[in-house]
Amino acid sequence: MWNFKQFDRSCIAPILLVFGIAGAAFPVQAGNNPADPSKVVRVALQAADDGFDLVRTYNAYSNWVSEAIFERLLTYDYLARPAKLVPGTAEAMPEVSDGGKTYVFHIKKGIYFSPDPAFKGVRRELTAEDYAYTFKRFLDPKNRSPSANVLQGKIVGMDELIAKAAKTGRFDYDAPIAGLLTPDRYTLQIKLNAPDYNFLYVMGFNGFGAQAREAVDAYGDRTPAHPVGTGPYMLQEYVPRSKIVLVANPEYRGYTWDFKSSGSAWDDQLVRDMKGKKMPQVGRVEINIIEEEQSRWLAFQDKQIDFDYLPQAAAPTVLDGKKLKQSFVDQGITLDTVTEPGVVYIFMNFRDPLIGGSSLEKNALRRAIAMVYNIKDEISQARLGLAVKAEMAIPEGVIGHDPNYRNSISYDPVLANKLLDRFGYKRGADGYRTLPDGKPLTLKITTEPNATNTVFSEIWKRGLDKVGIRVDFPVSNFADNLRAANECKLMMWNGSWNADYPEGENFMQLLYGPNVGQGNNGCYSSPAYDALYVKARATPPGPERNQLYIDMSRQMEADTAWVLTTSRLRNWMIRPWIKGFKRHPILQADWQYLDVEKH
Template identity: 25%
Template sequence: MSYELSRRHVLTGGLSVLAAATLGLPHPALAAAAGKDSIVVRMETDLTNLDPANRTGPIDNNVIWSVMQGLVSFKPGTTEWQLDAAEEITQVSDTEISFKLRPGLKFTGGYGDLTAEDVKYSFERFIKPPNGKPVVYAKDWAPLDHVEVTGPLSGRIILKAPAPALWVIALADGSGRIVSKKAYEALGDKAETTLIGSGPYMLKEWTPREQFVLAINPDYAGPIKPTFKEIVCKPIGEQKTAEIAFQSGEVDFTMIEPESAKTMEGVADSKVLQIPAIDYVWFGPNMTKKPFDDIRVRRAIRLAVDVDAILQGAYSGLYPRANAMMAESLLGYWKDAPVYQRDVDGAKKLLADAGLADGFKTKLTIQSTARFQAIAAIIQANLADVGIEVEIDALESAAFWALGEGDTSKDLELSLVKFSGKFDPSFQSQWFTTAQIGQWNWQRFSSKVYDDLDALGSKTVDPAKRAEIYIKMQKLMDDSAAFIWITHNTNAFATRSWLKPGLLPNGNSWLFTGFTQA
């Protein structure tokens, strides 16, 4: 990703060949000759963890969706669901869902038929992990009591309490994918890198850091029919490199920076799509680390940092400012959240009151992208003005997200983070509960009131009451002064004119089965 993004038009001749050689991609002439049975899609990062219960984000999830079935799955472009592995599914009551599977569904790899026992194993493993290890997405199935198998292809999902978000957060999403019990018991930890499913695609090949390829599953017996026989996915971390690849015809679809929209609209046979995002980007301190255990220091940092300058300098003024966790399109949006403006004198006074008039040294950990490096540079300069000397620790994607494992995050001081959002506020809020300390709660924010509200919000059916709950939770986060919100992002994409991508409304979630010819 590059802060000063390319403003060049279509690249031809030698540069096109150079880009192809550099990326290991086919030359445009060869790609055109191959026809449209396959497409090449750029991904921001490589695959990390292909276990639905422990996936690391939307890139893993997009592939899991394509290879594994759920009882239901999202329809492209909406948050509505359609039948998938289920032939029938019924919400019998607030705490019971009955289902009947389609006959003839088979797992790849010779692991046999998909049965109700696999559904039971797939969902219950979130609340009772077979290996005893914590499950990253356990909260998605927290309302689950058990799955009762009533026949080889039928069963009942029994909940402990009403769960209004279950259809969107779990059943239709990655946490609702059905794994093969037989395969997972045989594979153990290898399930993180071995994708066994019954869905429309198979993971045909995966060469780490180079490409992974989805190919049609010849034994698929479900209702969702993909257009393309093969989807080649290229992990290209740098936005400028990805844009060159698209301009020169090497890639058919890529996420771009909104700053590049005008340039990419000028590429022949191409179009640009823009979707408001529901991500949340923030930075903040580890509340348990000195001197950040003093709220005066946390408040000083919040006053010292100029969020508007970050939006201008690192986002070219094209992204909306975030003042709390929930984006405007979500239930629980806090429209009256405080908007903190920079106050250097106020920050210095707070530091002096905390006995730190001479400042201190600290480390800011970020993901190594040009965007985050630009943000970090502004934060570094802002904090230097109040006597805080910041060292920037930029990590590659895999190393950065590995901080969510094994309590590695306990040693963080300041961190800059982007989480991808889902369509219900309970998804956004779950990562900041006390139970998430040691996993994804890197600020180590701990509030029993917050935890209780989070549990209440997940089972409250009335939308107005739920909204009030999530606003109260965001107020608690604001009171902690551990979260300096930056933006909810804007997602922009460049695509060939003949290609209609299967995007969900948040922009991060892609249904490869929904990619069609326009």
Template identity: 35%
Template sequence: MSDTRPMPTRRQWLQAAGLTGAAPLLSCVPAVAGTTPTATAATVSGPKVLRYAFKAAETGFDPAKIQDLYSRILTGHLFEGLYAYDHLARPPKIKPLTAAALPEVSPDFRVFVIRVQPGIFFMSDPAFKGQRRELVAEDYVYAIKRFADPANKSPAWGDLEEAGFVGLAAAREEALQKRQPFDYDRIVPGLRALDRHTLRLEVAAARPRLIELLTGSDLFGAVAREVVEFYGPEDIVGHPVGTGPFKLVQWRRSSLITLERNPEYRERHYDAEPAPDDAEGQALLARFKGRRLPMVDRVEVSIIEESQPRWLSFLNGQQNFIERVPEEFATLAMPNGRVAPNLAHQHIQGYRSLAPDIGVTLYNMEDPVVGGYTPEKIALRRAMNLAMDIPREIALVRQGQGVPAQSLVVPNTSGYDPNFRSEMGQYDPARAMALLDIYGYVDRDGDGWREQPDGSPLLIRRASQPDQFYRSLDELWQRNMKAIGIRGVIEPAKWPENLKAAQAGSLMSWFVNSSASQFDGQSGLGQMFGPKIGGDNLARFKSAEFDALYLKMQALPDGPERWALFRQAQRIGIVYAPYKCHVHRYVTDMAAAEVQGYRRPPFWNEWWHFVDIGPAPARA
């Protein structure tokens, strides 16, 4: 499991993932050379509408209460953080969004002073009683405090606790101990508005990459206190009021979400800094530079959980964009990485890349059957992991759209090494059966199924979703478990229900995907960090050794010492096996000819305001 090769450079990570200018994401893009830097919008009759479908339902629009990708895509366009990733820069580059400049940082990386741009306003809302409401530094103080409020049960609290804002955890603990409402007026030394537009953040230990947290418009965008108090804790989930480029105008839960251009959005124009050798990025900049944002009038998001109907809704024109073409159709849509001739004839554009995500089976470490830290429990999890036929999963279920995952660190993030190999990437049912035999998981009654070491039945319950893709995945898993004598049953439910159950610790095991939202690869390892139990740490893994390593990594600048700790942390996850790492997916996005300017973000979700809807070119 050890690997002593040097960590790759940032550019090598991006090249390995196909994200540098030398390997553009776009496989079929209309030529844009020769357009002027201030190209005008194409004439389109009627509103410009971006239409596409999520494959799982949203859970709400309150940043402090969400965790799922789909809700975060929505909130990332409604709220705004202090910073954002440059839309076209590869490698990623952070730039101010509502901040006036990059933060002033103390030499020890503990104090960050940020100036908020004056003259930015929240969208109008009855909570403001007819007054224009300017964005101020205190709005970010309040927004961050909401994650610490025990009443919100925020799944992202672990991220804030990990950041270590001085005094924030103490304020939370006081509310818990005294069983009193969280005191939002209490002065928290690590979160202070020095004046109307100046924010001072202080953390307990060095945090060289804290600015990456502040790029999270989806979670850490500014929230106005009077809006939360106006709608109350129950209704605020459906009343997002931010400073972002879009506003929510329709919500049919788990069915249809409609956002429209925020008519009060400030004067903001398309600009970016693609690398000089990034031909695709330079072409997009030349085409759209100077255009006012957002360029589309409306975004309509449907919920279509089954793969085939979602794909067909794109082909028949109900949707003009499809994110993550289902694996079973991806090779038909883009054979050998190029748009299929029948789709290219319609000027459909294709975008394929290795995503910064991972599919894992999580084991509830508090479950009496699969959880625990004793040798026999570790052996059970490792045996099940070795029995999972990931090569077959990739070849048949995913139609080749993925690579085996070796740890929780994902592609396109720092710390990811495509050459790293571990037990997570091995398929070895013979070794799995030997482990089970050695640790007492044997068939005592002759019925063909193994029992636990104490003789009690061994039954593995796996949560899943009721669609065809997951049925195929589950059938393979059951065959793999049967091959080593383990009885496994599938318990399907809707994805949001499974997420809530996993956060509460009531699932035994579940296959789930997660995606990075920061360039720092340590975010993937956060799925084992103790304070994130109930949030990212869905396995509920607890290890003092791991937590100490994790905190030490946080305080170190990037370099050999930090990368060595990455390896130690990865090995702990491999040995204790709270997760089985399955696959990093190749993702294929497709856009109709009318959708112009799309470029897949490596790991952030805010892009709707950077695309345009124009007249479709004539068929070839």
């Protein structure tokens, strides 16, 4: 996850949303949430969110918070590895028929949205229609959802409604749709145009947490700052780009912690600490936006943050090989080390007039650029060893990853120089190259203002100097950069993607031509790649599908769409008063699974 369409920030007041106070004006019967208001978890995000309406925006930081507010039909078992889908608000896994084209979900009764003025003092129960409405919002052309591709073309009768809305400017949310039926209050029936072998994963996609139509109607363009869900938490305070405070949703029904150990010592300890507790225990989550790693590290050391991943720069002073140094062990700090199910890459905009296009000379330029980026330097200097080289776009731990695959683009400045010479990128008297037509050649690699990105820029500058290519590094904040990337306005940018679900399609869709503006931020377009992608989606899981993923990876490399760099290692450091912590490969908002001991 990470790409998203930006909304108009003028719709958000600087400090808003004391939902507990607003809701208190209405008589609402409390639910069963056992959370203790005195138990507080304090965490930090490394970049700002962009609001909490995942129809309009999708990035790791908005997702992290939204996951605690909204609930999907399906979710994941907290401890199971590999990641395992389990019922969320659904009573059980769906009934599947018609050769995998019809899914029937039965919604649990007695689930309620958090109290909100939009409901005019009435307890609002979750129904099947709320999911149908949410799916329609993603596909409403007016919303220009960056995640619409997850559902586009799949539901019987939906394409006709979308086409009509595109023509009239109005999406008819009340129009009957053959493939999206709610035969009763708690039953949702979805009929697909064709079998989709990843559809259960789609139903576990975090963006598909149920929204209430009344709330969206009440807040309109302010919906991103007014999330109203059925999850364990609700938004109490929101200072954009600074602070987020969540409090326990009094209507949340709660559950009993009863996850099964995978057999590891870590899991066994979690079970001893947590088994049988009424959840959630944490009553308040305080989230601060701290973009600079050193500042986050200082906050953790000062006990202002309860758990965080170890900043790369601090690793030498904290780790003795792969273990914590004794001084940190003596503080009761524990370490959870995981390889993220994700990849880091630099895209090269296929629509950019300077480096884009499919001609041989443009591809030669992109290939030469890719060949001067030293991934070993990134791992040692920017990541300080906390990363491994990524060979293919599907990372380890995700279905479709081939451990024997090796990327065909390697670090080779000598060959890059020969390639540029061969295709007419001549050096001037100052040693820098021009385009074949003699016009200036200057790359623009967009970045953010933090220490790690400064190291990335230095690595790029060293490599590009070896082949005589000028480079500028425009600096802006993450959210604005992502908006520009979504609109194909950035020439090059460092991106990353972590799994929304553990199947290769979730990564390969980032390069699918029709997904430009919906994940494909490099605006890559290749008929050959697209044909392979379409074929892969229609192929059952197994060796044939995995081979198609390999073929797609080779096509992407042949076109030099990305400079694929690393998969990151995350060393999560946890203070001793936090109980129940285990980093999940898909779930992010883990607060509902934790407890806080008094300290």
